[in-house]
Amino acid sequence: MKNLNLTKSMQLYAEAAELIPSASQTMSKRPQAFVMGAMPIYIERAEGCRIWDVDGNEYVDFIGSLGPITLGYCYPAVDEAVKQQLAKGTIYSMLSPLEVEAARAITEVIPCAEMVRFLKTGAEGTSAAARIARGYTGKELIVNQGYHGWLDTWAAERANAVGTPGSMKESITSFAFGAFEGDRCLDAVLNRHKGEVACVFMEPVSYANTDTGDFLRWCRELADKHNTLLVFDEIVSGFRVALGGAQERFGVTPDIAVFAKGISNGLPISAIAGKREVMKKAEDLIISSTYGGETLSLAATVASIYEYRNKPVIPHLWAMGERLMSSMNGIAEEIGLALEFRGWPVMSSYSFGYESDINQDLTTLLLQEMAKRGVLLRRGGLNFINYSHKAEDVDFALTQAREVLPILKSAQASGAIKDLLTTADVAESIRRF
Numbered sequence: 487m488k489n490l491n492l493t494k495s496m497q498l499y500a501e502a503a504e505l506i507p508s509a510s511q512t513m514s515k516r517p518q519a520f521v522m523g524a525m526p527i528y529i530e531r532a533e534g535c536r537i538w539d540v541d542g543n544e545y546v547d548f549i550g551s552l553g554p555i556t557l558g559y560c561y562p563a564v565d566e567a568v569k570q571q572l573a574k575g576t577i578y579s580m581l582s583p584l585e586v587e588a589a590r591a592i593t594e595v596i597p598c599a600e601m602v603r604f605l606k607t608g609a610e611g612t613s614a615a616a617r618i619a620r621g622y623t624g625k626e627l628i629v630n631q632g633y634h635g636w637l638d639t640w641a642a643e644r645a646n647a648v649g650t651p652g653s654m655k656e657s658i659t660s661f662a663f664g665a666f667e668g669d670r671c672l673d674a675v676l677n678r679h680k681g682e683v684a685c686v687f688m689e690p691v692s693y694a695n696t697d698t699g700d701f702l703r704w705c706r707e708l709a710d711k712h713n714t715l716l717v718f719d720e721i722v723s724g725f726r727v728a729l730g731g732a733q734e735r736f737g738v739t740p741d742i743a744v745f746a747k748g749i750s751n752g753l754p755i756s757a758i759a760g761k762r763e764v765m766k767k768a769e770d771l772i773i774s775s776t777y778g779g780e781t782l783s784l785a786a787t788v789a790s791i792y793e794y795r796n797k798p799v800i801p802h803l804w805a806m807g808e809r810l811m812s813s814m815n816g817i818a819e820e821i822g823l824a825l826e827f828r829g830w831p832v833m834s835s836y837s838f839g840y841e842s843d844i845n846q847d848l849t850t851l852l853l854q855e856m857a858k859r860g861v862l863l864r865r866g867g868l869n870f871i872n873y874s875h876k877a878e879d880v881d882f883a884l885t886q887a888r889e890v891l892p893i894l895k896s897a898q899a900s901g902a903i904k905d906l907l908t909t910a911d912v913a914e915s916i917r918r919f
């Protein structure tokens with residue numbers, strides 16, 4: 487099997503490295519997050535579940551632009567809504583009726599949503615939710631779990647938060663998802679900070695484990711007991727694990743939830759949705775953006791939610807995801823390769839179960855060999871399914887895996903994994919951040 491021709495990708499990357507710090511706008515899309523020299527860097531166009539790179543190579547894509555693509559690239563009903571709106575103006579001097587229409591659509595499908603605000607990115611949405619929670623409770627501390635974006639609100643928690651004021655460190659502390667006991671369990675953290683907590687802020691899903699209802703119910707009870715708010719970051723889980731997100735699937739309603747990636751099939755918009763009494767507090771706070779009511783993303787939101795409600799989108803994501811996950815596990819088991827796909831079929835993850843230093847190399851080899859054969863996966867997942875992945879697209883990926891996994895198995899058995907890697911700098915390729 488020939489290596490991919492990536493000449494144009496590599497040339498563009500060399501140019502970008504001179505012009506753009508890190509050569510990328512998104513950390514997880516940097517070539518170092520994939521396999522430098524063995525996977526495409528620049529994409530020319532996309533349609534359905536397929537993308538074409540600047541060198542003309544075609545792939546079935548399971549990266550989904552890191553989550554926003556739920557219906558498919560260039561999905562006709564969404565693109566048509568955007569085109570029609572484009573002809574009427576992308577942004578106005580006053581408000582657009584689409585703000586009302588999109589807010590109404592969200593309140594009809596999201597359990598906690600009585601009122602809704604719109605911003606552009608996930609990080610903006612989560613930071614606005616944190617501000618509303620602080621404004622509403624009059625407390626400062628966020629008891630946090632998970633990643634919510636790059637802004638200071640969240641960066642303050644990181645040990646190496648260079649560029650974020652050190653004084654903000656006291657404004658956030660963390661707890662461990664899924665832990666019912668121990669120092670970092672939510673109960674212990676809330677007890678240590680009695681009366682100081684503005685909200686418990688969390689992703690309501692564990693990517694490796696889909697059975698988390700009991701934990702979410704416990705978090706709800708604890709938030710109530712401690713008289714604080716519960717905020718769900720449903721940027722990845724929303725419009726994907728269920729139409730109404732994890733809150734619908736597990737029947738646990740937060741006070742506020744934030745949506746972004748799945749809401750508009752790829753246009754830049756985030757929604758902060760919550761209980762009326764809490765959301766009303768936003769009226770007293772500075773949460774404002776020139777682009778908050780930008781119309782193309784709102785039109786895409788309305789059109790996407792219409793599709794979710796009127797087509798079997800979510801069951802399809804589950805069915806295609808199960809097909810991918812269970813067959814990958816079946817192939818791995820058949821040939822005795824310690825590779826496991828697990829978690830939510832709509833966005834599964836995977837890992838190898840050998841000594842730690844060969845697991846990364848095996849992942850690199852998997853990505854390289856699958857890309858060569860026209861399938862794009864992300865390092866460890868998440869493998870995002872969209873509504874345009876048909877059974878034959880998943881089966882195409884499985885056919886390639888039937889060739890690739892035995893290559894991995896024999897490389898693991900003979901200890902020759904590194905010899906098969908085309909990438910010049912393996913260590914660089916495994917750095918995600």
Ligand SMILES: Cc1ncc(COP(=O)(O)O)c(C=O)c1O
Binds near residue numbers: 612635
């Ligand atoms: C759970 C979650 N929250 C928030 C964000 C931040 O969203 P954005 O990159 O649009 O700012 C991400 C991005 O990956 C995410 O996965």
